[in-house]
Amino acid sequence: MASSEKSGGLGAFVKTALIRSYKRFVRIRGNPHEIALGFALGIFVGMSPTMGIQMAIAVFLASLLGWNKLTAAAGCWISNPVTAPFLYSMTYLTGAHFMADPPNSHLTFALNLDGLLSLLRNAPGIFWAMFLGGALLGLPLAYLGYRLSYLAVLRYREQFRATLAKEGMLLKRTGDSIRRRMRTKKIRKRGRTISRKKQRWRS
Structure with missing residues (x-):
């Protein structure tokens, strides 16, 4: 039981080390x-x-x-x-x-x-x-x-480029959504302001 756990731990360690080495390798600039x-x-x-x-x-x-x-x-x-x-x-x-x-x-x-x-x-x-x-x-x-x-x-x-492009699209969509919300708020605010002015004129 102990030997199998040790072999499993060694295998996991080697696998992790190989994955880390691979990631470091492919990220080398040049x-x-x-x-x-x-x-x-x-x-x-x-x-x-x-x-x-x-x-x-x-x-x-x-x-x-x-x-x-x-x-x-x-x-x-x-x-x-x-x-x-x-x-x-x-x-x-x-x-x-x-x-x-x-x-x-x-x-x-x-x-x-x-x-x-x-x-x-x-x-x-x-x-x-x-x-x-x-x-x-x-x-x-x-x-x-x-x-x-x-x-x-x-x-x-x-x-990596595909991930950046996807994140860029998400940021663009988020920015567009925020801008639309801001426009909606401005329109509503203008509408409330106009309605208040009309009420004042009537009074």
């Missing part, structure tokens, strides 16, 4: 094309084996290219402490598959000194395998991120 390009760049950099400096790289490149720096930083979060083990495994396996001499052919998988030394000796090869795999997987993911973010920003802005 050109939708540049916003989407920055996000795509962040995703591409986030797939590279440069955890720890990914945001710095993405923001630097975005500033050079004139793309949105905020969304570039946001896109890097595709790799985070939760997703990094899976993503880096996929990038390594993908890159190693396309290498003529993959580093896993020289690795010694053992939890001892020999295994550690084997890993260190092959570190450059592992890095390049992950870099190649990250580029191959990052390109389609970046394109998908661009399309989704571009459409999301456009949709939000269209909805």
Whole structure:
């Protein structure tokens, strides 16, 4: 019972966090094309084996290219402490598959000194395998991120404009109604004034 409540609370927390992040993202000011390009760049950099400096790289490149720096930083979060083990495994396996001499052919998988030394000796090869795999997987993911973010920003802005137009119509109707009431009051007031003057003349 307690575990189900905890899982439900965690799920609600994650859902709320995602909704808030989405709303903050689509409300970012700027050109939708540049916003989407920055996000795509962040995703591409986030797939590279440069955890720890990914945001710095993405923001630097975005500033050079004139793309949105905020969304570039946001896109890097595709790799985070939760997703990094899976993503880096996929990038390594993908890159190693396309290498003529993959580093896993020289690795010694053992939890001892020999295994550690084997890993260190092959570190450059592992890095390049992950870099190649990250580029191959990052390109389609970046394109998908661009399309989704571009459409999301456009949709939000269209909805926002529609809401403003609707509120403007309501304000206009309210103003027209107030003006009509004021005219009616003035007409009634004039009518009462005229009737009083007539009564005075008769008397």
